[in-house]
Amino acid sequence: MKPRLMPEPFRSKMIEPLSLPCRSTREAVLKTSQYNMFQLKSRDVYLDLLTDSGTGAMSKEQWAAMMNGDEAYAGANSFFNLKKAVQELLGFDHVIPTHQGRGAEHVVFGSLAQPGDVIPMNMPFDTTRAHIFHAGARPLSCVVDEAFQPGLDAPFKGNVDLGKLELVLAQHPRQRIPLIMVTVTNNSGGGQPVSLENLQACARMARARGIPLFLDAARMAENAWFIQQREPSCKDLSCAQILRRMMDCADAITVSCKKDALVNIGGLVATRTEALYYQLAPRTILFEGYLSYGGLAGRDLEALACGLREMVDEEYLAHRVAQVGYLGDQLSEVGVPVLRPVGGHAVFIDASAFLPHIPRRYYPADVLSIEVYREGAIRGVGLGALAFEETDLSTGEKIPPQLELYRLAVPRRAYSNHHMDYVAQMVAAVYQRRNSIRYGLKLARESPVPGLAHFVAQLEPVEL
Numbered sequence: 001m002k003p004r005l006m007p008e009p010f011r012s013k014m015i016e017p018l019s020l021p022c023r024s025t026r027e028a029v030l031k032t033s034q035y036n037m038f039q040l041k042s043r044d045v046y047l048d049l050l051t052d053s054g055t056g057a058m059s060k061e062q063w064a065a066m067m068n069g070d071e072a073y074a075g076a077n078s079f080f081n082l083k084k085a086v087q088e089l090l091g092f093d094h095v096i097p098t099h100q101g102r103g104a105e106h107v108v109f110g111s112l113a114q115p116g117d118v119i120p121m122n123m124p125f126d127t128t129r130a131h132i133f134h135a136g137a138r139p140l141s142c143v144v145d146e147a148f149q150p151g152l153d154a155p156f157k158g159n160v161d162l163g164k165l166e167l168v169l170a171q172h173p174r175q176r177i178p179l180i181m182v183t184v185t186n187n188s189g190g191g192q193p194v195s196l197e198n199l200q201a202c203a204r205m206a207r208a209r210g211i212p213l214f215l216d217a218a219r220m221a222e223n224a225w226f227i228q229q230r231e232p233s234c235k236d237l238s239c240a241q242i243l244r245r246m247m248d249c250a251d252a253i254t255v256s257c258k259k260d261a262l263v264n265i266g267g268l269v270a271t272r273t274e275a276l277y278y279q280l281a282p283r284t285i286l287f288e289g290y291l292s293y294g295g296l297a298g299r300d301l302e303a304l305a306c307g308l309r310e311m312v313d314e315e316y317l318a319h320r321v322a323q324v325g326y327l328g329d330q331l332s333e334v335g336v337p338v339l340r341p342v343g344g345h346a347v348f349i350d351a352s353a354f355l356p357h358i359p360r361r362y363y364p365a366d367v368l369s370i371e372v373y374r375e376g377a378i379r380g381v382g383l384g385a386l387a388f389e390e391t392d393l394s395t396g397e398k399i400p401p402q403l404e405l406y407r408l409a410v411p412r413r414a415y416s417n418h419h420m421d422y423v424a425q426m427v428a429a430v431y432q433r434r435n436s437i438r439y440g441l442k443l444a445r446e447s448p449v450p451g452l453a454h455f456v457a458q459l460e461p462v463e464l
């Protein structure tokens with residue numbers, strides 16, 4: 001029998017003390033932070049599951065590598081170490097470091113997308129979507145329908161629906177589609193993987209039309225792990241081999257290295273052709289930095305080169321995915337409506353099912369984040385109408401996204417399985433008292449940043 005609780009394949013060498021603020025502090029800081037998790041101070045949070053982005057713990061090898069940082073403006077050794085890691089692991093010859101994932105998005109969409117263009121995708125992540133809009137283009141979601149059935153257990157709910165993609169490609173002229181992008185794993189859809197077979201089919205469709213295929217590869221290693229576990233034809237391949245096959249499908253990738261690549265800051269674009277590299281170069285230099293550092297210090301490039309090699313360690317990946325699954329399974333067992341199957345980096349809870357008596361326009365996912373903080377000083381985040389609603393330009397009406405999710409993202413190598421037990425207990429306690437949660441939220445002030453309301457929203461509770 002497989003152990004449900006997999007012990008950590010690492011031990012602590014340095015610790016960071018945590019403390020649990022008392023109930024009256026929690027009540028007070030909810031008010032002063034306008035009920036927005038992004039406004040909380042981290043010192044007022046016990047377990048911070050706001051995001052798995054840049055919040056992981058680096059290894060001793062990564063810290064040691066940082067001492068080798070070559071801080072030369074151009075042509076630093078550290079850049080060539082990074083480039084070598086990308087070439088060996090991912091197979092791309094041209095590498096552009098960026099300060100983080102959205103820097104890579106800015107470079108790519110700013111350079112390649114024009115007003116009026118469409119970008120077919122499985123689903124865009126929030127900053128990706130915002131960057132596509134910023135370029136005057138529109139993302140077109142082509143994810144499989146299963147992605148919108150939170151209770152349905154299917155192995156590859158991040159897959160592109162090839163029929164939908166075909167339709168989008170048929171409905172738009174080739175010159176209006178600068179690229180196709182597939183997010184692995186599909187963060188906005190619950191950290192769900194994309195199968196290798198699906199990636200290969202997307203690649204064939206893209207190539208047949210001469211459209212470049214990009215991967216948004218923030219969680220490429222977790223995706224490779226799921227492929228190994230769930231795609232029968234890949235069960236005998238190593239995660240590194242699967243990763244390489246995933247990459248073989250793509251013409252280029254954008255990466256937030258703050259996720260699977262195990263660094264606290266960094267991103268990259270990697271391309272197969274020199275032509276594409278030079279298309280992206282001007283914007284990189286203008287907004288990120290010179291092509292050999294892209295807004296990062298030499299030491300960051302070293303830590304990243306090392307993190308890329310560590311992310312495919314199968315003992316690490318096995319524990320990583322098991323730890324997140326362990327939290328999700330505990331919640332499922334007590335009836336909490338968890339998005340199934342549990343994703344690679346986070347447990348997503350269906351907030352509409354958890355708090356069915358709170359209408360979507362009162363942001364139930366964000367009410368849930370307040371209640372979980374109130375219960376146990378745990379910070380998660382609402383990813384529902386507040387984060388993703390769109391305004392119908394003709395009627396002014398707000399259109400909510402299909403899913404109203406609350407996310408508990410697990411930082412890499414930072415928290416123990418015992419911490420997951422505590423989270424499960426606190427969320428279960430909120431679930432037990434769910435019917436007594438009789439308020440919703442309204443915006444005290446409209447967001448000045450379209451598409452990114454959740455980051456800056458000031459909220460007020462309204463009694464229901």
Ligand SMILES: *Cc1c(COP(=O)(O)O)cnc(C)c1O
Pocket residue numbers: 053100101102103125127128183187216218219255256257258259266267
């Ligand atoms: C985090 C993330 C990004 C953006 O990266 P940042 O490093 O936060 O700027 C883009 N795409 C996906 C899928 C992500 O998870």
